[in-house]
Amino acid sequence: MNSLLIVDDDLEVLGLLKKFFVQHGYSVEVATDGASLWAAIERQVPDLIILDVMLPGDSGLILCQQLRIRHALPIIMLTAMGELSDRVVGLELGADDYLTKPFDARELLARVRAVLRRVDERRPVLQERPRPLIDFADWHLDVTRRELRSPDNVMIPLSAGEFDLLLVFVEHPQRILTREQLLDLARGHSHEAFDRSIDVQVSRLRRKLESDTKRPAMIRTVRNGGYLFTPSVTRR
Template identity: 45%
Template sequence: MTPPISILIVEDDAEIGEFISLYLAAHDIETKVAANAQAMDAAFSSGAYDLLILDLNLPGEDGLSICRRVRSERRIPIIILTAQSEDIDKILGLELGADDYIVKPFNSRELLARIRAVLRRTETPNAVDGRAVGQAYLFSGWRVDVLAREVVAPCGIKVAMTGAEFDLLHALCENPHRVLTREQLINMTHGPTTGPFERSIDVLISRLRQKIETDPKKPAFIQTVRSEGYIFSTHVARA
């Protein structure tokens, strides 16, 4: 029997935390609410979670700092909660490794959809979802293992990737030598959405270049096509 999804919610507003918790419970998702970073750390030390929902406006250690710290310590997917006026915080959150964001006030059905989308993107793919078991991509000595969701550098070292970074690299590997617009990349990695996610693709591209390019300022693989988007300019083979 598949264990239920378990989500840790870091939210200092008790009403919002309870609302999210009750709504997700109605959809067979277990939750625990932590009001601050200290309570979150205690929750992590006593249990395992499939996803973290993180409010940015928290007392004590703020959400951006928590996001940076959690991403450096764990591979757990992160969805940040942010106010409508905090566009810069959305971008910063994505730069620090968050996989998605949702704006307050939010629709509960949208939150559930975002959770499911992030979990789908970060779970281990298998034959059931249409991808071949063991599928991998090879380019210039790099190996992108779709089954294990691992990226291995030419030197043999595994390169840590967030779920969003891996999905973007996967999309590029599936479409080498093809100019992809930001909108196309959004649809391939996040699904249709609105807001500053077009800018988030630029953030993800920058993060990915830092990890796979010898000189991120003069990229050999992920090249910008002015006024159009990006192109993955390297030969890609399937293994």
């Protein structure tokens, strides 16, 4: 049974969503702000967090950023803000998906299933790989632990989306991949994803991998083509 943590300061929404997801076979914890979110995680780390943007105290965007530093948990943001720029901010801060209010609970259920499926689909692949440690340009990616270490052996936190995208790049090195190919390979399928979401994920990866993000050397943009991961890759 997958476990969810739903964070929203609207008690009526919390009650309805908890009842809905329990009816669909999920274990559900709820929180109304940052303090109760961290307390819930201390009791049990969930499989996925549904996080509202508008919260008292620390906003959902701030909490999303803090979660990305501490955990590699999938996060779906709920927002009443419909502008593309607002949604992009959430993705840049580490959200794996978003849904704009008002929404149908069935659509949220579909998003939850899609995100969890992407995580689950990776697990059997990781168990089958005899050499789950990947090296590139003095960086080290532990596929089993989903950990990235810098050349100085510093752990670099990655969101689930960032990890999946980096894994696609290291599995297809020195090959031009279109945005559509990256979406298909990283997410398994399209679920109202737009090309800009890949650009956001690439931008976030560059900030963590590149010494000069204005002149990226590892993840190059190919005009009218997509992206090219330039380092050679070895497994051990």
